[in-house]
Amino acid sequence: MLKLSKKTDYALMAVQYMSEKGADRVVNTKEIAEEYNIPGELLAKVLQKLGxxxxxxxxxxxxGGYLLAKSPADISVLSVIQAIEGHVGITECYHNEDSTCMQMPRCNIRTPLRNIQNSIYGLLDSMSIAEMKEFGSATIVPQSRLYGHRT
Amino acid sequence: MLKLSKKTDYALMAVQYMSEKGADRVVNTKEIAEEYNIPGELLAKVLQKLGxxxxxxxxxxxxGGYLLAKSPADISVLSVIQAIEGHVGITECYHNEDSTCMQMPRCNIRTPLRNIQNSIYGLLDSMSIAEMKEFGSATIVPQSRLYGHRT
DNA sequence: ATGGTCTCCGATAGAAATAGTCGGCGACTG
DNA sequence: CAGTCGCCGACTATTTCTATCGGAGACCAT
Structure with missing residues (x-):
């Protein structure tokens, strides 16, 4: 239903948190879990995946703990989402490589939806963690944000 | 995980199908179900919701059967999605009105994600069923497709 | 007017994804 | 060498999604 999983939310929060703390500050799981009221053991798994x-x-x-591997400006929102959710697709047939979709032979929405999906991907891919933070205060999303993507 | 439900897929297929058949042609559930191999009773519920x-x-x-209530050019993709999935949100707190999110007090991704969500909505809202069909053959999504949306 | 065809609606069962838990292992620092 | 913290896999619980069932009501043709 076009909703991100909680794990993904946690991942984004954690990355954002680390980006706020700066590049040299080692952050441990417990610290983040307490800050945001996230079940510690679940967050641990999420961070392991990001690692x-x-x-x-x-x-x-x-x-010990964690550090961002690169600058927040070089981490795309999409990469965080995909790290947790694996290959993401707006429909079953794009989500699962070997999906046996009964509608496939005559499906009339497959290609259009792929175009829509690519547009969303383009948006998420073009936005970095650093930018995302600024979007928090900004009221307008820049017009240049969406691209055409080849099928 | 950013995936549409099967019901929504069915809804889009059905609407697309009706749009192909033309405005005067009454289409019944069974016909669509057989065309796309959709379980008839499930599709029936989907169509009822659209109704x-x-x-x-x-x-x-x-x-008897169904007809599009308006021209395919006047039905947005978003309206079909929302008819089936109800109020849709990219996160729990935007998806559920009365969500008791433990992260709320210090959440650092709420507003940025809302902007992203609004962008996606803008795309889906601006695209009609008629347009969607053309996107099936087009290889490029027009640049003008995304808008800034007020928070 | 009646039988067959179709929509309409609520309830429910089955399947799958998600959220969260538990216990043990290994690495490192002081 | 002891305590802290990340690492990992298996497990349970919960929710959501998918699909099915049974029956009621509308309508057309004969």
């Missing part, structure tokens, strides 16, 4: 995907870097041991 | 929302008009009795 695997190379978006953040982990540091073990006491005083 | 309630005034997107299509029902005609009872034998030789």
């Amino acid at each position: 695997k995907k190379g978006l953040i870097v982990s540091q073990n041991g006491p005083k | 309630k929302k005034g997107l299509i008009v029902s005609q009872n009795g034998p030789k």
Whole structure:
């Protein structure tokens, strides 16, 4: 229903939080969990996934935690979403590679929806974590935000 | 996970189908269900919802069925989606009016996500069923497709 | 007027995704 | 070498989505 999962929300919050704290500050799971009232063990899994995907870097041991792997300006919102949700698609047939969709043979909305999907992707891909924060205060989304994308 | 439900897919297919058949042709549930291999009883419910929302008009009795209530150019993709899924939001707090989100007090992504959501809405709202069909053959989504939306 | 066809509606069962939990392992710092 | 913290897999609970069932009401043709 076009809704992001809670895990994804948590991921975005965490990344945003780290970006606020600065590049040198090691942040641990508990700290974020308490800040936002997120169940610690669930957030831990989310951060682990972000780590695997190379978006953040982990540091073990006491005083350990996480750091952003790159500058907030270089982390796209889409990359965070995809790190958690895997390959995302607006419909079953774009979401699942080997989907056995009964409607496929005569489907009249497959291609149009792909175009819509690509547009949404373009928006999410073009927006960085750093930009997203600014959007918080901005009231208007710039017009130049959406692109045509080849099918 | 940013995916439309199957019901919504069915709704879009059905509306598209009706638009193809022309304004005067009464289409019944069974016909659409067979064309696209959709479970008949489920499609029936979907069409009923579209009827309630005034997107299509029902005609009872034998030789009954459905007609588009307006021209395909006047039916937005968003209106079809919302007819089936109700109020849609990219996050829980925008999806559910009375959501008790534990992250609310300090949430750092609420407003930015709303802007993103509004952008997506703008796209879906500005696209009609008639246009959607053309997007099926087009390879490029026009640049002018996204707007700024007030928060 | 009546039987067949079709929409309409609520309830419910089954399947799948999501949210959250638990327990043990390994790495690091002081 | 002990405590802290990340790492990982399995597990349960909850919610949402998908699909089905049974019956009521509208309508047309004969």
